Each structure stands twice: as structure tokens, then as C-alpha cells.
Amino acid sequence: MNDLMSVVDWSRAQFALTAMVHWLFVPLTIGLSLIVAVMETKWYRTRDEKWLKITKLWMKMFGINFACGVATGIILEFEFGTNWSNYSWFVGDIFGAPLAIEGIFAFFLESTFIAVMFFGWKKVSRGFHLAATWLTALGVVLSALWILVANAWMQYPAGMEFDPAQMRNVMADFGEVAMSPVAVNKFFHTVLSGWVLGAVYVIGVSCYLLMKKRNREVAVSSIKVAGWVGMAGILLTMWTGDGSAVEVSRVQPMKLAAMEGLYRGECGQGLVGVGILNPDKKPGDDRDAMLWGFEIPKGLSILAKHNPDAFVPGIDDLIDGIELTADGDTIHTVSYAERIEAGKRAQTALADYEAARKAGDDAAMALAAERIKADYQYFGYGYLESPYEAVPPVGLTFYAFRIMVMAGGYLLLFMALALFMVYRKQAWLDKKLVLLGGLATIAIVWICSEAGWVVAEVGRQPWVIQDLMPSRAAISSIESGSVQFTFWLFVVVFTLLLAAEVSIMVHEIKKESKRNILD
Amino acid sequence: MSDFSTYLKSLPVKVFRFYLDGFRSMTVGKKLWAIILIKLAVIFLVLKLFLFPDVLDRDYDTDDAKADAVREHLINLK
Numbered sequence: 001m002n003d004l005m006s007v008v009d010w011s012r013a014q015f016a017l018t019a020m021v022h023w024l025f026v027p028l029t030i031g032l033s034l035i036v037a038v039m040e041t042k043w044y045r046t047r048d049e050k051w052l053k054i055t056k057l058w059m060k061m062f063g064i065n066f067a068c069g070v071a072t073g074i075i076l077e078f079e080f081g082t083n084w085s086n087y088s089w090f091v092g093d094i095f096g097a098p099l100a101i102e103g104i105f106a107f108f109l110e111s112t113f114i115a116v117m118f119f120g121w122k123k124v125s126r127g128f129h130l131a132a133t134w135l136t137a138l139g140v141v142l143s144a145l146w147i148l149v150a151n152a153w154m155q156y157p158a159g160m161e162f163d164p165a166q167m168r169n170v171m172a173d174f175g176e177v178a179m180s181p182v183a184v185n186k187f188f189h190t191v192l193s194g195w196v197l198g199a200v201y202v203i204g205v206s207c208y209l210l211m212k213k214r215n216r217e218v219a220v221s222s223i224k225v226a227g228w229v230g231m232a233g234i235l236l237t238m239w240t241g242d243g244s245a246v247e248v249s250r251v252q253p254m255k256l257a258a259m260e261g262l263y264r265g266e267c268g269q270g271l272v273g274v275g276i277l278n279p280d281k282k283p284g285d286d287r288d289a290m291l292w293g294f295e296i297p298k299g300l301s302i303l304a305k306h307n308p309d310a311f312v313p314g315i316d317d318l319i320d321g322i323e324l325t326a327d328g329d330t331i332h333t334v335s336y337a338e339r340i341e342a343g344k345r346a347q348t349a350l351a352d353y354e355a356a357r358k359a360g361d362d363a364a365m366a367l368a369a370e371r372i373k374a375d376y377q378y379f380g381y382g383y384l385e386s387p388y389e390a391v392p393p394v395g396l397t398f399y400a401f402r403i404m405v406m407a408g409g410y411l412l413l414f415m416a417l418a419l420f421m422v423y424r425k426q427a428w429l430d431k432k433l434v435l436l437g438g439l440a441t442i443a444i445v446w447i448c449s450e451a452g453w454v455v456a457e458v459g460r461q462p463w464v465i466q467d468l469m470p471s472r473a474a475i476s477s478i479e480s481g482s483v484q485f486t487f488w489l490f491v492v493v494f495t496l497l498l499a500a501e502v503s504i505m506v507h508e509i510k511k512e513s514k515r516n517i518l519d
Numbered sequence: 520m521s522d523f524s525t526y527l528k529s530l531p532v533k534v535f536r537f538y539l540d541g542f543r544s545m546t547v548g549k550k551l552w553a554i555i556l557i558k559l560a561v562i563f564l565v566l567k568l569f570l571f572p573d574v575l576d577r578d579y580d581t582d583d584a585k586a587d588a589v590r591e592h593l594i595n596l597k
Contacts, residue, residue, distance in 0.1 A: 060547060067551035071562055078566060081573035089575060089589045119541025167586040167593075351594045383596060473596055476574045486570050493561060500554055508547060 006480040008472045011083040014487040016457070018075050020450055021494045025069025025501075027449050030144060030191055031198015031229070032062040033137035037130075038225050044130045053517055054218055058202060060508060063118060068501035073147075075490075083483060087464050087474030093170045094160055094177060095150050102146035109139035144194075145187050152183035154465050155456070156251045162376050164353045164369055169468075182247050186456075189240035192233050193449055196411055199230025200445040203418050205509055207438030210429050212513040220422050220429070227419040234412045241408070242303065248459075249304035252466060253333070254318050254390065255459035258397040260300055262314040263289050269312040271299025274402065277395055283315050283388050315394070319387045334378075336387030339467075343382025346375035380468045389470075392461040400454035407448030414441055 036058050043051035077099070080088045088095075116124060116132035124132070153159075159176030160169040171177060203226050206219035248256045256262075261277050262269070275293030298308040305312065313322055313333065321335030334342075349371035356364035372379075384390055418438070421428045428434050460466060464474040542548060575585045 064547060064551060067555050070555065071559060074562060075566065075571075078562075078571035081576070082571040085574040086589050086592055089585055090593075115538060115541065118545070119537060123537065123540075164590075165586070166582070167590045347594065350590070354590055354594060473593060477592070478574065482570070486566075489570075497554070497558065500550075504547065504550055 007083075007478060007483055008475050010480055010483040010487055011079070011475055012471060014083065014483060014490060015076065015079055017487065017490055017494070018072070018079065019457075020453065021490075021498070022069070022072045022076065023450060023453055024446065024498070025065055025072060026144065027190075027194035027197040028065045028201055029062070029069060030140050030194030031196065031233070032058060032065065032201065033133075033140045033198075034195055035198050035202055035226055035229050036062055037133045037137045038229065039222075040130050040133050042225070044126055050217065050221065050518055054221055057218065057512060057517055058222070059117065061201075061205070061505060064501065064504050064508065066114065068497060068504075072497075083476055083478065084464070084474050085476040087469060090168055090469060090474070091154075091465060093166075093168055094153055094157075097171065097174065098146040098150045098153075098178070102143050105139055105143045105146070109136060109143060113139055141191055144191060148187045148190055149178050149183045151456075152180060152186045153177055154463075155186075155460055156180055156182040156247075157465055157468055162372065162379075164350060164372055165357075182251060185240055185243045185247050189237060189244050190452075192237040192240060193452065195233030196230050196237055196415075197445045197449055199226040199233060199415070200411065200441050202226035203230065203414075204439045204442035207429075207435040208509060209513050211432065211435045211439075214513060214515075215517045216429075218517045220426065223418055223422045227415055227422060230411070231415040231419060234408065234415055238408065238412070245303045246306065249312065252460060253313055254315065255392060255397070256304060257313065257315045257318060258392045258394045258459050259401040259455060260312075260314075261289050261394055261398045262300070262312065263316045265312045265314040265317050267301070267311045268298045268309050269300040269304075270295035270297050271303060272296075272402075273299075274406075275398075277398055279395070281394075283319060283391050315391055319390070336381070336384075336390055339378040339381040339390075340384050340387065342375040342378035343380060343384070345382075346372050346379045347382040349375070376468075378467060380463060380465070380470050380473065383470050383473050384462075389462060392459050397455060397459040400451045400458065404448055404451040404455060407444050407451065411441070411445060411448065 036055055039051055039055040039058060042048070043055055113132045113136040116129065117136055120129050120132060157169070158180045159171060159173040161172045162168075163170045177183070203223050206222045206226070209215045209219040245256070248259075257265070260272055261275065263281070263283065272290065273294045273296050275295075276291045278288055278291050281287045281289050300312050301310045302308050304310070318333055319336045321333050321338065323332045349368045353365055353368035353372065356362075356368055381390070421434070462470040462472075464471050542552070545551075575588065579585045579588055
């Protein structure tokens, strides 16, 4: 058991490391591709050489990021096959389609449109080049779409049926998988946050150019484009974030409770704006959840249900199961003890199915399959020994959510300020403190982006597939030593990769800052 | 038609030259291509070949055998 948990923990750490490093590159690719496309469009429409040079500057940064980031996501697929083989088999039929489509998009994107973008100057017409740039931006987004569809399915499994003969979930309705409300919201929230990250990067680097006092026009023009992209991005990210909260409250209420550190909910539930969790608090005890907190009255009910008087369940409510009517809504949840019983019934039925299969008893197999189907929605709970195992790490989820939201609020102000300065108060762009603030925001936007990932992925623990498969059931029968070895290998390789990207980017930015880009 | 077939025949050469000229004219390209090639070599020649086998593909030949193995594991996991 200890060895098993060690394999699970190391595999989770390895996957988290790989995904988080991969996620450093992806949003910048999404955001910069759009900004470059907008800049090139300005060149196409105005024929002003300034915009061509600005486009080429940021396209170079896009290229460096793309080169360093490309293929890092493939390692995640390797980990599926090696560390998470039960999971890979269990979901294979669902994941196959989105990931295959993603592979096709990525292939065409990388081999065709990006090549035209970088190699096509003076070889193809201006219109064709612009089309290639926009198609690259579109391809990046579509590529992300299928990964996010697959991820959303893990958070909200829909559109499939479990086939005990194949021992895997079989796709029943592709539309339900691809267009589930969770997938749609996740897609827009993630891609739009990439716009913000790309915009902050452009504004931050432009601040550096301003500090060097050589390329003011390039910097100001870049901030204007990035400022509008970033403003649109942050407003729409907040809007889709609101949609995400509604979806999470509907399909993953335990995650929402962990995000809020909420153990006992009420009608008109407040939202903790800022707070410190009580580290001694455990589910089911009578301790206060918060040591200190500033609460927005009725905030969580509004956020999660769009109804100031709605009931929002807490962790203990969900574990115990609740049934009550609040403002016209009947809330009924099955207690976790009942879910565990149902999960164990489904697993017993699976064992009976296997025994009947070995005995060649078709009638018994059909009966067992019916019993599995009846309790399948709680299949994963059968692996839990206690309802409390279904509670995600509250502290990490709670603080990551606050970091994301507070950084998001700051980024809204940042974009407003950036636009205000370039259009109304350009003199402020001479103040070193302002420029340093712009530069430092590059770090903040990445922290915000990674914090969002932590909320989404840590908040759904212990599930690899919500309610159907916990992490420890998803793991392969492998030695923990080999996972530890590859974990540390990745630490070294990823550190080198990031160092290479940062050093090449910094070198190029410094080089650009020392010449007149518009000459 | 003959013009079209001539165009088709010359297309691979044009595409090859397009990429070759592009690589030659890149300014940051050498470092980036070194990174890409080293990374792809590490990913596919080291990680995939030696450290990240597909466990089910390695241990079982057929889909039925893989399904049996996963079923067995998930039934007996405590």
C-alpha cells in the first residue's frame, strides 16, 4: 500500500510538473499569435512599414516561445501510457478522438502555416501571408480546444457508456463530449486568459524598451494593440470565469466548497474575499474553518447560482448528503457513504461479470452488466475507504483560487491603466516605477495562469475522472523508483529548457532595445 | 493539363527550397533549431524508447488481454 501511494504521489507530481511547464508556453503562444495577427492586419490595411517591423519583432518572440514549447505536451501522452495505463485504457475511446484531432491540427499548423509565417516574407503575397498568420492563430486555438475538451470530460464525464466487455468507456455522443457546457466554458476561459497573458508580455517587454529610451514609438504602438487585446481578454475571462463558477457548482460542488473553504453552507452564502484558513480544521469537526476572513455578503450564492438567496453546500453538507428547498430550488445530494456503497455494488457487479464471462454464462453477464449500469455513476467511490477521502486539498485550492482572482482583478486595472497612459498620459511612461511595474506584471500574469490550473486540477482530487476513477485506481503497476528518477530528470531537463528560452528571449529583447527597430 | 502536371512535379522541389531558404535566412534560427532537435531527440530517443514504454502495449498483445488486465486490476484493487 505504501509503495502504491508512493507511485501515485510521484506520478501525480510528475504529471503536474510536466503540465505546469507545458502551460508556461501555451498561453503565450495563444496570446502572441493573436496580437501578431492584429499587428500584421494593421500593416496590411495601412501599408505603414512601422507595423511590418513591429509585427516582425513580436513574431520573433512568438517563434522563440513556440520552438521552446513545441512537443513538451507529448511527454504528457507518454506519461498516460506508462504511469496511468489503467486510466488510459478506461478512457481510451473518449480521449482518442479529441487527441487525434488535436494531433492533426498541430501537425498542419506547425508544418504549414507557421512555415509561411516565418519563411514566407517576400515569397507569398501580403494577403496570403496575413491569412497564414491568422490561420496560425486559429490553429493554435483549435489545437487547444481538443485538449480542453478532453480535460473537461475528465471533470464532467458525459456522452459515453461503460462497456464491461471492453473495460472502457465508449463514446455514445461526440456532440455531448465536445459541446458539454463544462468544455465550452473551459475552452473560452482558458483561451481568453491566454490573450491576457500575451498582452501583458507585450506590454511588459514594451516597458523595457521604454526604459532603454530608444524605441518609444514601437513600444507605445505595441502597448496600444496589446492593451485592447488584454482588456477584451480580461473582461471576457472574468465573464467566462463566472460561467465556470456556475458549472463547478453544478457538476463539482465539492471543488467549489474547497475553493471557498466552506464546510457548512447556507442560503445567501457569503464569499470569502480574503482569508486565512484554520490549518487544524478537518471535515466533520466543529472547529471554525477560518482564522480570519473578509466576507462579501451573499457573494457565493450570487457567483455560483446567480441568486443571492440560493443555498450553496459546504464540504460537510455534501459528505452527509442534503435535501432542502431554498428559494424554489430543491437541492438533493446523495451522501458520500451511500455513494461508497453504490460504488462497491458496481465493483461487485463487475467481479460477477468477470466470473460469468470466465464461466461462459451469457445470461449472468447480462444481469451483471445491468447492475453495473445501475450504480456506475458512483463507480469510483467504491475505491474510497472513507467519505473524507473524497475531499480535495482545501488549503491549496482555496489559496490558489484567491491568487487567481486577486491577480485577475489587478490585471483588469493594469490593462485600464496601460490604455489610459498610452492614450491620455504618455508622460507617465517616462516614470521608471511605472515601467518596472509593467515589467513585473509579466511574472504576475503567469502566476495567475498557473494558479487557475491548480484550482481546476487540485480542486477535483481525488478524481482522475470525476466520480468514476480516483488517482490510485488509474495508476499502472510500476516501481516508484522509476517514476522518481524520471521526475528528477524532468526537473533538470525543464529547468534547462526554460533557462534556454528565457536567455534567448532576454538576449533578443536586449539586442532589439539597442537598435532603432524602425530604421 | 500539361502545365498543371509540370507544376505538380515541381511542387516538392519548390516546397523544399521554400523551407531551405527559410532556414538559411533565420537570424535566431540556429539556436532554436538546436533546441528543437535536442528536445525531440531526448523526447523520442531517450524518454519514449527507454523510460516511457506503453505498459499495456508492452505487456499484452491483444485488446482483450489489455481489457482483462485492467479489469483484474480494478476488481482487486483495495
